[in-house]
Amino acid sequence: MRRLVLAASALLAAPALVFAYLPMTDLPQHWAAIRILLSLDDPRFGFVAHYVPAWTHTLYVLPYALALGLAQLLPFEAAMRGVTFLSLLVYPLGVLALLRALGKPAWLALLALPLVYNRAVFWGALQFDFSLGLALLACAQLATPRRGWRSEWAAGATCAAVVLSNPYGVMLVIGFAALAFTFGERRGLAQHGLPLGVLAAGVAAWLWLGTGSFPPGEFYFEPLSQRLANFDDEILGGYRGHSEDLLLTAWFATWLLLAHASLPFTRRRWRALTPAARAVCVLPVLCAGLYFVLPTHTAYAKAVHFRFALLAAAWLPFAAGSDALVRRPRLSRAALVALACATLVLAWVQLARFDREARTFDTVLAHLPEQPKLLALTFDRNGRVMRSVPYLHFLAYAQARRGGVIAASFIGEFWQLPLREAPGSDRPPSPADLAWRPQDFAPDGFGAWYDWVIVRARKFGGRESLSEARYDLVFDAPPWRLYHARTGGRPK
DSSP states (O other), X not given: OHHHHHHHHHHHHTHHHHOSOOOOTTHHHHHHHHHHHHSTXXXXXXXXXXXXXXXXXXXXXXXXXXXXXXXXXXXXXXXXXXXXXXXXXXXXXXXXXXXXXXXXXXXGGGGGGGGSSOHXXXXXXXXXXXXXXXXXXXXXXXXXXXXXXXXXXXXXXXXXHHHTTOHHHHXXXXXXXXXXXXXXXXXXXXXXXXXHHHHHHHHHHHHHHHTTTSOOOOOBOOOHHHHHHXXXXXXXXXXXXXXXXXXXXXXXXXXXXXXXXXXXXXXXXXXXXXXXXXXXHHHHHHHHHHHHHSOSBOSSOSSOSTHHHHHHHHHGGGGXXXXXXXXXXXXXXXXXXXXXXXXXHHHHHHHHHHHHHHTTHHHHHHTOOSSOEEEEEESOOSTTTBSSOTTTTTHHHHHHHHOSEESSOSTTTOTTSSEEEXXXXXXXXXXXXXXXXXXXXXXXXXXXXXXXEEEEOXXXXXXXXXXXXXXXXXXXXXXXXXXXXXXXXXXX
C-alpha cells in the first residue's frame, strides 16, 4: 500500500516537471531571486549593479539552497521544476511518515492527496509548502522512540530543515511536542533533546533576525462572517467553477466514513489513545480556532490567519482510524481510491488548461532583449482557468530568463529573501501596490526609469493602453501587449 501512496503522490506532483507554467502566484518571484543568486556575477544578466546576497539576514532559505544545488547538476529551469516538484511531494510523504509513527494504516495517506494543491500552493509559498511536510516528518520522528544516535541526528537534521523553511513549520512541531508532553509523553520526548534543541535555537534565531526587520503595517481583523464564508476557499480556492467544492465535499465525506467510529468523543476512546494520537486529534481543533481568532494583518506580518484553515484540514487524516478499514474494507478502500483518482484527474486537467493559456507569455519573452528594465501592468490577474491571481507576478519570469531589473520585485519588499538591493543601484522604488493597482501607473514618475512595459488585459482601451507619443507598441496579441518607451520621440 505504501508503494501505491508514493506512486499516486509522485503522479500528483508531476505536473511541476511536465508543464512550463503552474498557477502559483509568487513562484515567478522565486525564480527571479534564485536566478539572481545563481548568476549574480554573469555579465549577460546585469544583476551585479542592482543586487547583493544577504544569506546572513534570514533563515528563509531551504528552497533557494536546494535550487542552487540542483542548478549545479541541471539546467536552471529543470532545477526550478525539481524544487517545485519536491515542494508538492513533501506533504503526502510527511503524512505517510506520521501515520506510520502513530501505528495507523498507510491507506489513510490517500486523504492527503486532495490537499496537495491547496491555497498556499496556489499562492506560490514554497517555503511554507516545504515546512508543512517537513514538520509532519519531524513530528513522526519525535513520536518514535529513540533508536540510537543515527535516528537522533536524522531528527535533528529534519528540524533544522523545518527551521530553514518557514516559522509555521516550527510552530507546528512545537505545538505537537507541547501537546504530547501535556498528555503524558514526557520520557519519550526527553530522549529527543537534539531535535528539540534545534527547534529552540531556530525560534531564537527567527526572533533575533526578525527584530527590526519588519516593515510597518496596519492591524486589521477580517469579520468573522467573512472568515466563515471563506473557510473552504482558504483550504483549496484555486480553480474557477465548483470542481474544488465537489472535491472538498468528497474528501470530507470520505474522512467521515473513516473517522466517525474512532473520533475520541467518549472517555473510553480518549483514554485508549497514546499521547501523540491525542495531540493530532487536538491540533485540527486548535488550528481551526486560530483561523477565527487571529488578526488578518498585524504591524509585523501580513496574512496571519488564513493558513490555519488549511492546517486544520491538514491534520485531519491523523484523526481517522482503522476501524472502518477493518469493518468495511471494500467500501473504505474504494472510497479512498476514487478520491485519489478524482484528485489526479482534476489536477492534471486544470493545470494543463492553465499551462496552455499561460504559454502565450513565451511570445512576449521572445520580443524582449537581454537585461531589460521592465515593469508590468496586470489588469487581468486571473485569466480564464484560475481565480487565485496567478499572473500577478508573471513579469518575474522575464527577469529569470532575460536578466535586468523589474518593478514590484520582492527584493527590497520582503526582508525574508536572502537578497538585498545594492547600495549603488539607481532603480527607483516601486509603488507598494503597483501589482494590484496598475491603473495608478504614471509614466512621468518612477515609470520613466523603465524602458519596457508589459500590459495584460482582456480588452484594451483607455487606461489599459499606453500613449503612442511615449511608447512604441512592439507586440500585440491579447491578453498581452508589449511596449517600448520612447525618448525624445525615438525609442530608448
